[in-house]
Amino acid sequence: MQKNRIEAFTDGVYAIIITIMVLELKVPHNPDLKSYAEMWPVFASYAVSFLFVGLNWASHHHLFHTVTKVSNAVLWVNMLNLFVLSLVPFATATMGENDFKSITVTIYASLLSISIVVYLVLVNLLCKAHGNNSSFAKQFKGHRKTYTSLFLNIAAIVISIVGFPSLAFIILVIISLAWFIPNHVFEHKQL
Incomplete structure (x- = not known):
């Protein structure tokens, strides 16, 4: 199986x-400062979702850049990841339109968490396909930053459930922004 087909489809x-998400940004009927200010939850939801989907795409791009072997299992786990991500526009719109109500942030953080788990499964399948001692596997071993993100996403779910959805959303923003810190800097800080 050729990796190029998976990359192109993905x-x-x-x-x-991303196109579906941007279509959720509705033009205000009365374009004044107040109308734009009232849209901040929708725009904030979109911005964080755009960042998350962009980061997910970049991770996928870096992962598949070095892939030489693709199995049927990799194909279907990749499809599962795309399925989870395809629900992000719905969760984004729901969260923004409902001013970050607890259930909406909980569902949103849950989708992000599921996406991280599926990505980890994808990486592990690719490592297995290339051999656990291969240069590919060595390059993608050590998911400390990914596991930290998953833990914080789960914490955001709990925080939202107990009644602090705005704090949970802020945690999700911080998690996404932390991915702009290069991995080697993050790894040194962890030691």
């Missing part, structure tokens, strides 16, 4: 996901 789905 890139197309990422583009569609």
Whole structure:
């Protein structure tokens, strides 16, 4: 199986996901400062989702850049990841339109958490396909930053459930922004 087909299809789905999200940004009927200010939850939801989907795409791109072997299991786990990500526009719109109510942030953080778990499964399948001692596997071993993100996402779910959805959303923003810190800097800080 050729990795190019998976990459092309995946890139197309990422583009569609981002397009669907931007279509949720409705033009205010009365374009004044107050109308734009009232839209901040919708725009904040969109911005964080755009960042998350973009980071997910970049991770996928870096992962598949070095892939030489693709199995049927990799194909279907990749499809599962795309399925989870395809729900992000719905969760984004729901969260923004409902001013970050607890259930909406909980569902949103849950989708992000599931996406991280599926990505970890994808990485592990690719490592197995290339051999656990291969240069590919060595390059993608050590998911400290990914596991930290997953833990914080789960914490955001709990925080939202107990009644602090705005704090949970802020945690999700911080998690996404932390991915701009290069991995080697993050790894040194952890030691």
